[in-house]
Amino acid sequence: MEKEYSILLVEDDPSLGYLLTEYLKMKGFEITWAKSGKEGLKNIESNYYDLAILDVMMPEMDGFTLAGKIQNVAPELPFLFLTARSLKIDVLKGFALGAVDYLKKPIDEEELVVRIESLLSRLGKKTVVAHEDKNYSIGKYRLNSVNQELSFENEVTSLTSRENELLVYLVNNPNQLCSHKDILIHLWGKNDYFNRKSLNVFVSHLRRYLSKDPSIKIDNVHGQGFILKVNSP
Known part of the structure; x- marks a missing residue:
């Protein structure tokens, strides 16, 4: 890798947390283990990370709850789940x-590294593109893809990284x-059942966000x- 990526690992299992921390450090990543x-x-509120790896099953605050809070405090932070x-x-x-991904335990450390490198490489390339062409007009909406904000008149909606992409x-x-x-190959890097289901969820989110302008519509072409x-006025 050309740069040392900073990764936050959130894992309450001491054995797995230690194992993954040491293995990822050995592979050249900068790791913070929470x-x-x-x-x-x-950690997320006070530091910058390129990626977060979240365990789902944790006491007090599980991975799903933490993911919801990430969208509020660091919506640009991509994350994947371990469960x-x-x-x-x-x-x-x-x-x-x-x-951006979902890996099931027991974890194959080599597969995890391949997934992480693929995700960071893909996300990094898209970040450059987003900065080059960051403002878009969509009917009566404005999209700032760097800030991940969709604006309609005086109302601003913060998008998740995946919604923005x-x-x-x-x-x-x-x-x-x-x-x-x-779409799936470009954004997820693979075309499979779970990602197709996930794509449908994100399209539903975007339809809801864009519903204030009747000139905008996301049509579903069945099976395709x-x-x-976007209809011109």
């Missing part, structure tokens, strides 16, 4: 909260079909993809 959700939140829970509803909930992708391809596969339709 042993509870509350400690993780304090022993494999229920589909938990996976979908994780993606709905804005997770998806809206930028659709805005850059207006009034044309964006296939499920192309989505079209962001």
Whole structure:
């Protein structure tokens, strides 16, 4: 890696936390290990991280609750979940909260490193693009993709990283079909069942955010993809 990425690991299991911390350090990452959700939140409020790795099952503040708070204090921070829970509803909930990935325990350390490097590389490339072309007009809305803010008149909606990325992708391809596969490969890096379900959740979020302007519509083309339709006044 060209740069030493800063990663926050939030894991209450002392054995796994120590193992992952030492392994990721060995692979060249700068790691901060928080042993509870509350400690993780304090770190996020006072430090910058390129990525957060959140355990789901923790006392006092679980990973899902922490993820919700991240959207308020550091909406630009991408995060992934680690969990022993494999229920589909938990996976979908994780993606709905804005997770960029979801890994099930027991963790394969080598797979984790590959996922992290792929995520950071992909997110880093998109950050450069976002800064080059940061302001977009969408009907009566304005999108600032760097601040991840969608504005309508005097009302501002803060977007999650994934919502922001998806809206930028659709805005850059207006009034044309964006296939499920192309969106998923571009944003998630892979086209699979869980990511397709997650994509539908994020599209629902964007439809709700954009509902104040009747000239804007995100159409679902069954079995193919989505079209962001923006009708000129």
